Amino acid sequence: MKKPIIFFLILINSSLINSQNDGINKFSSPFKIVRLKYSGGGDWYNDPSAEVNMMDYLKKNTVIDVDEPKFYSVDISTDDIFNYPFILITGHGNIEFTESEAKRLRTYLERGGFLYADDDYGMDKAFRREMKKVLPELEMQELQFTHKIYNSHFNFPNGLPKIHEHDAKPPQGFGYFLNSRLCVYYTYETNISDGWADPREHDDPQEKREEAFKMGTNIIVYALTN
Numbered sequence: 001m002k003k004p005i006i007f008f009l010i011l012i013n014s015s016l017i018n019s020q021n022d023g024i025n026k027f028s029s030p031f032k033i034v035r036l037k038y039s040g041g042g043d044w045y046n047d048p049s050a051e052v053n054m055m056d057y058l059k060k061n062t063v064i065d066v067d068e069p070k071f072y073s074v075d076i077s078t079d080d081i082f083n084y085p086f087i088l089i090t091g092h093g094n095i096e097f098t099e100s101e102a103k104r105l106r107t108y109l110e111r112g113g114f115l116y117a118d119d120d121y122g123m124d125k126a127f128r129r130e131m132k133k134v135l136p137e138l139e140m141q142e143l144q145f146t147h148k149i150y151n152s153h154f155n156f157p158n159g160l161p162k163i164h165e166h167d168a169k170p171p172q173g174f175g176y177f178l179n180s181r182l183c184v185y186y187t188y189e190t191n192i193s194d195g196w197a198d199p200r201e202h203d204d205p206q207e208k209r210e211e212a213f214k215m216g217t218n219i220i221v222y223a224l225t226n
Helices: 049-061 079-083 099-110 124-134 206-225
Strands: 005-010 013-020 023-028 034-037 072-075 086-091 114-119 172-178 181-188
Touching: 049 206, 072 079, 079 099, 086 206, 099 114, 099 124, 099 172, 114 124, 114 206, 124 181, 181 206
Parallel strands: 034 072, 034 086, 086 114, 114 181
Antiparallel strands: 005 013, 013 023, 172 181
8 A cells, every 4th residue: 555645734733644455543743843954965955954944934824733843854765754744845955866856855745745946045056956856757847926835825926035145036936746736845045944044044034034934834834825
């Protein structure tokens, strides 16, 4: 029997249904943001305060049942990824997926998982290349500003906010769709997750950090309700 991931949000509780070979094991657990480890030399682990602060913001500003705000990570090569409905990948450098890792990540997405990728400046080329291993038959699509991810909780009528300046390019949000479901959301030339990090890390003004937290909330709410 396959092990599907099914998740949904009912007011204050996010639930994960995990069916295993020995039967269906249903359990409910608080939501957490989990960082994806990867090979290739890129700094997958950078700014570990980002998820902590984003989870704390969710606790204070939404009705999502959020786990203890701390840094969580998961190895792409393990079955642990199937325990988490929402995974974040970010970094500045190279990413490499083995054939088995690419297959495992695809299975994760096919079974209902959601991957949020945030270019921390320098991972764009590698991320696009490696996603061709994961979803070779699909093309990355830029999302229109009317997409529900931009108004799932807070309203962003002009699309992504610009958090950090990199190459004087406009911020862009891209996605991969499996069976019409947005399963991968990729933010480029904005660096949303850096805006979640502790203020001392990047010296972002409070208004920029607030935009980053609000957009992060939108991404998470969208992932849990779609």
